[in-house]
Amino acid sequence: MIISVASGKGGTGKTTIATNLALSLDEPLVFLDCDVEEPNAHLFLQTDLGSPEVATTPVPQVDESKCTLCGKCGEICQFKAIIVIGETVLPFEELCHSCGGCMEVCPEKAISEKARELGVIEEGRRNGIRFVHGRLRIGEAMAPPLIKKVRAKAPVDGLTIIDAPPGTSCPVIAAMKGADFILLVTEPTPFGLHDLELAVGAVRVLGIPCGLIINRSDLGDRKVYDYAKKEDIPILMEIPFERRIAEAYSRGIPVVEAFPDWKERFVQLYRDIEDAAARKGVSA
Structure with missing residues (x-):
């Protein structure tokens, strides 16, 4: 449960x-501190945290030598995270929700993915408690992607x-x-x-x-x-x-x-x- x-x-x-x-x-049990902007549960559980694991999310990068500026990537993006302006394609990594839609619709296969750092995930234990929390990177605008990665650490049972x-x-x-x-x-x-x-x-x-x-x-x-x-x-x-x-x-x-x-x-x-x-x- x-x-x-x-x-x-x-x-x-x-x-x-x-x-x-x-x-x-x-x-x-597993304890997940998903308050990634200010995690503090470890202070009360007094867990020994291991080495931080860098958490990333995929964002688009454009090969301008292949891009024909057709604009299909901008049309599919509901978050305006990639747009065509004049003779340039501009990805806005902070707005990207990592759906991969722009990469799928690009007819020239000019879009690939690179990793953008969200923050870190740290794990520890105290007796029968397995502890996991995330710490959002300073300046990162979106917490949900890191929260989802913390929640992915939970077991099925x-x-x-x-x-x-x-x-x-x-x-x-x-x-x-x-x-x-x-x-x-x-x-x-x-x-x-x-x-x-x-x-x-x-x-x-x-x-x-x-x-x-x-x-x-x-x-x-x-x-x-x-x-x-x-x-x-x-x-x-x-x-x-x-x-x-x-x-x-x-x-x-x-x-x-x-x-x-x-x-x-x-x-x-x-x-x-x-x-x-x-x-x-x-x-x-």
């Missing part, structure tokens, strides 16, 4: 939930936990798509509710069952609870705003290690996810 931990906004506690859930389970990026844009969709269950983490504030509504909309479009975790649950108001009830979204866990939890987090200590009584709560969370997924016809 693939569990993706997501949220509509940053700072709600996605990484806290994902890492503590992984550390609570006494079974082998077994449990996979994904720490998704914040928000509801393309990187989040890349981290949630194909998951069996989405854990949405929010907080009982106006901003938390607003962005939760956007996240639920994205999950509903993908057709994936979801459950809600309310962090800092004793702050704010009850509007998040009313929304969950109206939308029939189960609240699977509430985490109060406690100084001792915040202090442990600030030192990089997982909650389940600082306060062992929380381990059973996260184990129960996993059981509840299994039950919720089973009701939706997903096998754990």
